[in-house]
Amino acid sequence: MSFKTARSSVSTAALALATAGSVIALSGCSTPDPDRNYRTDLATLEHNLSPELYNTAQSRDEAYMDWAVNRDQDLRGAWSDLGRMWLTDKPRPLSPYPVMQTNGNP
Secondary structure, three states, X not given: OOHHHHHHHHHHHHHHHHHHHHHHHHHOOOOOOOOXXXXXXXXXXXXXXOOOEOOOOOEHHHHHHHHHHHHHHHHXXXXXXXXXXXXXXXXXXXXXXXXXXXXXOO
């Protein structure tokens, strides 16, 4: 391969790269439409009739909050179950006489 042929192929590759770069730079980026979820035309509604709902009756935030409340209640219930299992949920009756409750629980 001669020097002139190598130089020609390099310049062709550089020209192709510059052309591709120009096309990419000139095409630009399209910005997302902020009102896309709130359109009420038929074409938009037929693709998603309930855009705000995550399941059949709740939005994503409401479903997440339900999940968080259920998880919190489950963890608190687990600690109560562990207290009953290890018998630490109430004091031991070490005295044969009735002892007054001092912790405020009936």
